[in-house]
Amino acid sequence: MGWFSKNKDKDESQDQVAESQKADFNATPEEAPQEKKSWFKRLKDGLNRSSSAISGGISSIFTQRKLDSETLEELEDLLIASDLGVSTAMKLTESLAEGRFDKEITDEEVKAFLATEIEKILSPVAQPLSLNSENKPHVILMAGVNGAGKTTTIGKLAKKYRDEGKSVMLAAGDTFRAAAVEQLTVWGDRVGVPVITKEIGSDAAALAYEALDRAMAEAVDVLLIDTAGRLQNREELMAELAKVVRVIGKKIENAPHDTVIVLDATTGQNAVHQVEVFQKLAQISGIVMTKLDGSARGGVLVACADKFGLPVHAIGVGEGIEDLDAFDPKQFAEALVGIEG
Numbered sequence: 001m002g003w004f005s006k007n008k009d010k011d012e013s014q015d016q017v018a019e020s021q022k023a024d025f026n027a028t029p030e031e032a033p034q035e036k037k038s039w040f041k042r043l044k045d046g047l048n049r050s051s052s053a054i055s056g057g058i059s060s061i062f063t064q065r066k067l068d069s070e071t072l073e074e075l076e077d078l079l080i081a082s083d084l085g086v087s088t089a090m091k092l093t094e095s096l097a098e099g100r101f102d103k104e105i106t107d108e109e110v111k112a113f114l115a116t117e118i119e120k121i122l123s124p125v126a127q128p129l130s131l132n133s134e135n136k137p138h139v140i141l142m143a144g145v146n147g148a149g150k151t152t153t154i155g156k157l158a159k160k161y162r163d164e165g166k167s168v169m170l171a172a173g174d175t176f177r178a179a180a181v182e183q184l185t186v187w188g189d190r191v192g193v194p195v196i197t198k199e200i201g202s203d204a205a206a207l208a209y210e211a212l213d214r215a216m217a218e219a220v221d222v223l224l225i226d227t228a229g230r231l232q233n234r235e236e237l238m239a240e241l242a243k244v245v246r247v248i249g250k251k252i253e254n255a256p257h258d259t260v261i262v263l264d265a266t267t268g269q270n271a272v273h274q275v276e277v278f279q280k281l282a283q284i285s286g287i288v289m290t291k292l293d294g295s296a297r298g299g300v301l302v303a304c305a306d307k308f309g310l311p312v313h314a315i316g317v318g319e320g321i322e323d324l325d326a327f328d329p330k331q332f333a334e335a336l337v338g339i340e341g
């Protein structure tokens with residue numbers, strides 16, 4: 001089933017889903033009495049499924065076999081099955097073959113080579129979401145399908161900027177869903193930042209306008225605007241997003257300063273399609289990939305980095321308020337191919 005129809009099904013019961021998520025959401029953060037693992041440990045555990053498959057697959061392909069067209073094809077299939085995408089998988093296997101074709105190679109050498117090449121893909125895109133202090137406010141529009149982790153990411157970013165001493169304001173731009181507005185309000189309370197809301201069913205652009213007005217009047221440093229992620233009616237969403245962007249741009253030249261898509265790493269290649277769809281709706285400037293602690297399909301981060309070259313600002317490694325991090329390309333690449341760090 002394609003991700004469009006999957007999300008359509010989801011939308012029909014999304015308020016119930018959101019309600020149950022809200023219950024989890026209220027229970028998850030700081031007060032949860034669970035042992036807190038380091039972000040890298042959580043990332044590593046999350047990538048475990050991908051890394052075991054890649055590492056085990058490489059070992060079984062390259063045990064006492066040469067690097068020939070057969071083993072290369074098997075490696076390419078393995079990388080595709082691990083969500084790296086066809087073109088990235090081809091590129092990696094082709095560069096592995098250069099100068100090594102028909103020669104003996106060990107599985108460890110293959111893993112080390114892949115880790116280095118993946119690191120090279122990730123390094124240029126690993127760029128934190130930096131604010132320009134000349135922007136008052138610096139406006140960040142958050143996009144992505146429902147359930148990807150937009151609201152949670154907004155909460156985590158708000159906390160990060162607050163901790164850096166910035167003043168932050170949130171705008172509940174998914175004006176269609178009461179649960180979305182409520183969830184953002186809970187995050188606002190938790191972080192201690194104001195949340196601009198309007199009655200359910202209001203125009204999202206009008207909400208963005210009011211939020212900007214207030215953020216400018218109060219000389220707020222950062223305004224994070226949530227948006228709707230229902231893609232069933234793409235035309236409607238496109239019109240809504242375009243209007244939000246237009247209204248923001250009219251009020252502040254060059255705004256929104258960032259338009260960030262939030263992607264759920266557990267959805268594999270769907271994440272790649274989501275970037276393609278949202279790029280048609282808005283000028284996406286960067287990516288946050290969430291749920292890399294869960295049963296993540298981490299190869300998709302490499303596929304997105306290679307295909308779009310968009311900055312990957314941060315990764316989500318849990319539901320808690322602190323669980324958003326910049327990532328280290330070398331550690332990520334090694335964890336993904338199962339090299340012990």
Ligand SMILES: Nc1nc2c(ncn2[C@@H]2O[C@H](COP(=O)(O)OP(=O)(O)OP(=O)(O)O)[C@@H](O)[C@H]2O)c(=O)[nH]1
Pocket residue numbers: 018021024025144145146147148149150151152153174179180183229262290291292293294315316317318319323
């Ligand atoms: N494990 C894990 N869960 C996450 C992460 N980020 C978000 N979640 C969870 O994913 C679920 C959906 O997150 P939301 O922030 O509500 O997603 P959304 O895109 O705003 O979706 P709507 O509220 O439906 O618009 C929630 O249960 C979050 O706690 C993450 O990095 N790791």
